[in-house]
Amino acid sequence: MAEQEITVCRLDELDDPGAREFEFDTGDGRDYGFVVRRDGEVHAYVNSCPHTGSALNWAPDRFLTKAGDQIMCGVHGAIFRIEDGHCLAGPCEGRDLNDLDCRVVEGEVRVRVA
Numbered sequence: 001m002a003e004q005e006i007t008v009c010r011l012d013e014l015d016d017p018g019a020r021e022f023e024f025d026t027g028d029g030r031d032y033g034f035v036v037r038r039d040g041e042v043h044a045y046v047n048s049c050p051h052t053g054s055a056l057n058w059a060p061d062r063f064l065t066k067a068g069d070q071i072m073c074g075v076h077g078a079i080f081r082i083e084d085g086h087c088l089a090g091p092c093e094g095r096d097l098n099d100l101d102c103r104v105v106e107g108e109v110r111v112r113v114a
């Protein structure tokens with residue numbers, strides 16, 4: 001499918017730290033991603049844990065640890081760095097989330113999906 005850029009939300013709608021799930025068209029179905037903001041930076045990943053492929057969030061838009069400093073999979077508790085999606089602990093330690101290009105343009109959080 002052709003590459004597309006979608007607007008997930010306005011930056012000021014995203015807590016710091018905070019995360020927001022979004023849905024996108026893959027050309028032959030739908031998939032899910034999420035954006036995560038921390039210390040003023042925004043990152044985006046496909047919402048699929050490297051352990052089993054499950055969605056990471058344990059409730060709508062809840063992707064982070066209580067301290068808000070790491071991404072945590074709600075299924076078996078794997079911990080990922082926010083900055084690069086690298087798994088630091090848990091059953092998929094050493095693996096990475098699939099990252100997506102993300103940028104902030106005119107106050108909007110935009111993600112390139114393909």
Ligand code: FES
Binds near residue numbers: 053054075077
């Ligand atoms: S599905 Fe994420 S840690 Fe098992």
